[in-house]
Amino acid sequence: MALSMHSSIEGNTARLQLVGEVDGTTAPQMRAEVDKLLNGSPQNLVLRVDELTFMSSAGLRVLIFAKQKQPGLTIYVVKPQAPIIDTLRKTGFYDGVYVTETEPALA
Amino acid sequence: MNLETRQEGSVEIVELEGSIDGKTAPEVREQLRPVLSRAQKLILDMTKVQYLSSAGLRLLLLSYREVTAAHGKVVLLGVSKDIQTVMSHTGFLSFFTLADTREQAAQALT
Amino acid sequence: MEGRIDYYPTHECRGFRFRKGHVLPFGATVVGSGVNFSIYSSAAEACTLVLFRKHEPEPMVEIEFPRSFHIGGVYSMIVFDLDYEDIEYGYRFSGPWDPGRGLRFDYSKIVSDPYGRVIGGRDLWRAEPDWNDLYQHRARLAFDDFDWEADHPLETPIQDLVVYEMHVRGFTAHESSSVSAPGTYAALREKIPYLKELGVNCIELLPIYEFDEWDNNRRHPETGELLLNYWGYSTIAFFAPKAGYAATGQFGMQVDELKTTIKELHRNGIELILDVVFNHTAEGDHRGPVISFRGIDNAAYYMLTPEGYYYNFSGCGNTLNCNHPVARNMVIDCLRYWAAEYHIDGFRFDLASILGRDQNGAPLSNPPLLESLAFDPVLSKCKLIAEAWDAGGLYQVGSFPAYGRWAEWNGKYRDAVRRFIKGDEGLTGEIATRVQGSPDLYWHRGPTASTNFITCHDGFTLRDLVSYNWKHNEANAENNNDGANDNNSWNCGWEGETADPAVNELRLRQMKNATTILMLSQGVPMILMGDEIGRTQKGNNNAYCHDTELSWMDWRLVETNSGLLRFFQKVIRFRRAHPALRRRRFFEHSDVHGAGILDISFHGLQPYSPDYSSWSRCLAFMLSGHGAPELDADIYVAMNMYWDALPFRLPKRGHGGAWTVEINTSMPSPDDIFDPGQGPAVSGDEVIAGPRSIIVLTANTHS
Numbered sequence A: 001m002a003l004s005m006h007s008s009i010e011g012n013t014a015r016l017q018l019v020g021e022v023d024g025t026t027a028p029q030m031r032a033e034v035d036k037l038l039n040g041s042p043q044n045l046v047l048r049v050d051e052l053t054f055m056s057s058a059g060l061r062v063l064i065f066a067k068q069k070q071p072g073l074t075i076y077v078v079k080p081q082a083p084i085i086d087t088l089r090k091t092g093f094y095d096g097v098y099v100t101e102t103e104p105a106l107a
Numbered sequence B: 001m002n003l004e005t006r007q008e009g010s011v012e013i014v015e016l017e018g019s020i021d022g023k024t025a026p027e028v029r030e031q032l033r034p035v036l037s038r039a040q041k042l043i044l045d046m047t048k049v050q051y052l053s054s055a056g057l058r059l060l061l062l063s064y065r066e067v068t069a070a071h072g073k074v075v076l077l078g079v080s081k082d083i084q085t086v087m088s089h090t091g092f093l094s095f096f097t098l099a100d101t102r103e104q105a106a107q108a109l110t
Numbered sequence C: 001m002e003g004r005i006d007y008y009p010t011h012e013c014r015g016f017r018f019r020k021g022h023v024l025p026f027g028a029t030v031v032g033s034g035v036n037f038s039i040y041s042s043a044a045e046a047c048t049l050v051l052f053r054k055h056e057p058e059p060m061v062e063i064e065f066p067r068s069f070h071i072g073g074v075y076s077m078i079v080f081d082l083d084y085e086d087i088e089y090g091y092r093f094s095g096p097w098d099p100g101r102g103l104r105f106d107y108s109k110i111v112s113d114p115y116g117r118v119i120g121g122r123d124l125w126r127a128e129p130d131w132n133d134l135y136q137h138r139a140r141l142a143f144d145d146f147d148w149e150a151d152h153p154l155e156t157p158i159q160d161l162v163v164y165e166m167h168v169r170g171f172t173a174h175e176s177s178s179v180s181a182p183g184t185y186a187a188l189r190e191k192i193p194y195l196k197e198l199g200v201n202c203i204e205l206l207p208i209y210e211f212d213e214w215d216n217n218r219r220h221p222e223t224g225e226l227l228l229n230y231w232g233y234s235t236i237a238f239f240a241p242k243a244g245y246a247a248t249g250q251f252g253m254q255v256d257e258l259k260t261t262i263k264e265l266h267r268n269g270i271e272l273i274l275d276v277v278f279n280h281t282a283e284g285d286h287r288g289p290v291i292s293f294r295g296i297d298n299a300a301y302y303m304l305t306p307e308g309y310y311y312n313f314s315g316c317g318n319t320l321n322c323n324h325p326v327a328r329n330m331v332i333d334c335l336r337y338w339a340a341e342y343h344i345d346g347f348r349f350d351l352a353s354i355l356g357r358d359q360n361g362a363p364l365s366n367p368p369l370l371e372s373l374a375f376d377p378v379l380s381k382c383k384l385i386a387e388a389w390d391a392g393g394l395y396q397v398g399s400f401p402a403y404g405r406w407a408e409w410n411g412k413y414r415d416a417v418r419r420f421i422k423g424d425e426g427l428t429g430e431i432a433t434r435v436q437g438s439p440d441l442y443w444h445r446g447p448t449a450s451t452n453f454i455t456c457h458d459g460f461t462l463r464d465l466v467s468y469n470w471k472h473n474e475a476n477a478e479n480n481n482d483g484a485n486d487n488n489s490w491n492c493g494w495e496g497e498t499a500d501p502a503v504n505e506l507r508l509r510q511m512k513n514a515t516t517i518l519m520l521s522q523g524v525p526m527i528l529m530g531d532e533i534g535r536t537q538k539g540n541n542n543a544y545c546h547d548t549e550l551s552w553m554d555w556r557l558v559e560t561n562s563g564l565l566r567f568f569q570k571v572i573r574f575r576r577a578h579p580a581l582r583r584r585r586f587f588e589h590s591d592v593h594g595a596g597i598l599d600i601s602f603h604g605l606q607p608y609s610p611d612y613s614s615w616s617r618c619l620a621f622m623l624s625g626h627g628a629p630e631l632d633a634d635i636y637v638a639m640n641m642y643w644d645a646l647p648f649r650l651p652k653r654g655h656g657g658a659w660t661v662e663i664n665t666s667m668p669s670p671d672d673i674f675d676p677g678q679g680p681a682v683s684g685d686e687v688i689a690g691p692r693s694i695i696v697l698t699a700n701t702h703s
Helices: A027-038 A056-067 A082-091 B025-038 B052-069 B081-089 B100-109 C168-172 C185-190 C192-198 C252-269 C293-302 C325-341 C352-356 C368-375 C411-421 C429-434 C502-517 C562-578
Strands: A003-010 A013-021 A044-050 A052-055 A074-078 A099-100 B003-010 B011-020 B041-052 B073-078 C012-013 C014-019 C027-031 C034-040 C045-052 C061-062 C073-079 C088-094 C119-120 C138-140 C161-164 C204-205 C208-212 C235-241 C270-274 C344-348 C381-385 C405-408 C450-455 C523-528 C602-603 C616-622 C634-640 C648-649 C660-666 C686-691 C693-699
Touching: A013 A056, A013 C429, A027 A044, A052 A082, A052 C381, A056 A074, A056 A082, A056 C686, A099 C270, B003 B025, B011 B025, B011 B052, B025 B052, B041 B081, B052 B073, B052 C073, B081 C185, C027 C562, C034 C088, C045 C073, C088 C293, C119 C235, C119 C381, C161 C168, C168 C185, C168 C352, C185 C252, C204 C252, C204 C616, C208 C344, C235 C325, C252 C270, C270 C381, C293 C325, C325 C368, C352 C368, C352 C381, C352 C450, C405 C660, C411 C429, C411 C450, C411 C502, C429 C616, C502 C693, C562 C660, C634 C648, C634 C686, C686 C693
Parallel strands: A013 A044, A013 A052, A044 A074, A074 A099, B011 B041, B041 B073, C161 C204, C161 C523, C204 C270, C270 C344, C344 C381, C381 C405, C405 C450, C450 C523
Antiparallel strands: A003 A013, B003 B011, C012 C014, C014 C073, C027 C034, C034 C073, C045 C061, C045 C088, C088 C138, C119 C138, C208 C235, C602 C616, C616 C634, C634 C693, C648 C686, C660 C693
């Protein structure tokens, strides 16, 4: 299945909505988008994933890449579906991000 | 075990031949006794010594110490490579001064 | 003969003059111009001393001990005019043959002296013996005068030890070792510079008490060659160093050679611990040979069943009756002898749980032998380490009768770390306990009671631990039935040797992970000979019978695996440089010194949130430099055993300098480990640990 994305930057916060699936094929798209967003050196990256049905570890590697490129970056994962939570737990990444039910209010 | 002693100037030289082991050590000790008590410069020529047993090594060290305790000097001349290896392995080598030639031995005694 | 009024012969036998001797010391001792022989048996009726000229098949003379020479159960005599370099001696005992009552006297057999300090018959390793010789292992006299000069046991504090478990012969037998006398005590001296550079300060030697390398009747399934007893866990004589391990063994000089090696080790700051095997002897069960104990005092030395058979708590046929006063005294005399005469720094007791069993095999809560050893004045500064289990089902890790002195091989540490690095879930709680020194097991003692290890001679080498899922012991000729099955190993994706670079890179990383955890744990670390250069036994996890390249140290690997060796050298140096890693007491989990952080704290990807759930595979911890025994740096360790990288947010410290990276096992050499202060600084408050990797950071406690 495909991946569609929508992104924006406000102040220190980059927002990225992911719809569909992030797997080996679509992860490069996600990475390219994240790479663009990081050009502005945001402090926060908010991922809206309520419509993301699947994310493989390829997608998590994009997040690691983001943290390496932008040290100190804080990542929020908003309204993840069960399979996403599952992946986060299985890979140990759950504690590496802030999982929230509502959009965090950030500058 | 054959033992011959002679003097060259102030230097005592003892030539040993054969093996020094538990059987021959007491006899060697007896024959060395007079030399050890008077020698101030002593060369023990080991060129013709084929084998030193544990008893032989100990006799050698005790003899060495007897002379050096009286402020004398002792050099072992011509110890074969094989015997040197055994002396090294058993911790005896480091106690002695060795020489390969008469000239070296004479040097070491000055 | 000068001085004493009682050194004149009173008897004569076939030209040999003798007299009543001294009860003590036991064994054979040179006294004046004679030799004193003394041996005890609680159940014999009579005894004869048998003397040989060295190597001769027939005895030179046999002298029966006259009745008047007995004191208690001790037979002693002084024999004069012996060339003590040239004689071998043994005994014949007469007494009842009544196996049902534990009595197995056989006057036709010549038995060796349990207190024999030198044993002849296996002077050259693997030289085929004369199988027709009626007396195979012949006691001889030792020259025990030795000029130690200023040498003494080092008394290195146990928490400062880094132990290297070594097989004397295997260490230098391979021609690549380039030593002058391969496989010997002398050759070990030549490798001291290597050991110093590695950074280990204690060698633990596999058994060096005389044993019979021919004690094996199996043949290699492919070559047909007779397999050997290579490890030596089968003692013939407890007071004698193995002649076959000495370059000068053929001249009978092994005592001097070993002492010289020990002197040299000590001069270089390296302690020596002996692996001692008091749980059984080479005599086997009722079908085994009569070498010594069985023919002298069978029921005293061995644990016997009510029918007179041999209890087998060792898995090797017989069990030494360690808490019987006769056997107990022999063990104590033996250890005192090695500590005093050889300046040995410590002893590791094989299958030590046997030492806590009574004469019927029942476990004792207060075993006399273990108590005696713990409080013996001669041994009071020796390390005492127990392999705290036996083959009879007794598992005492954490409950070994320690009297505040004994340390243990911590098998639980080994299992937890192996499982953790191979990626098993839910280990983080146990790992948190193990890196602290296992307070769950040793709460009444301290971390120094725990000898931490991941590999030892029993089982896989470190390289094989990460290269094989299953054991491959076919060459042992037991259909691969021998050796442990629960190895907790993982082959990283391929079984055995492979050219796949990804698999080999992962294996290298895993070896570094294992060693890093080991060196950063409280307790005493022990590594196995060759792990630092990736020694392999091709998946054989029970190589006890192979005196071949399979078990020898291959020194060519020093070059081939130079990156791994460099890592070992530096991580050992790291441990030795940080007192925070070498505590004598457990952590208090408090901030005693007002440092602003606890002496130890645990973390996950988020500070102070360690994940101890059943699926967790990562853990971090931080040590406070102020909380260390001496002021040290703060140390942070993140261990990620997931298959993907993870970000670890660093805990805040009230004050202190910036973090620098010391170790990062996900990086290739030379960026995997740095000299102190040479690593990259950490920017920000997060580090990313690569998949299956460990990161270690340090920071000054003051800004």
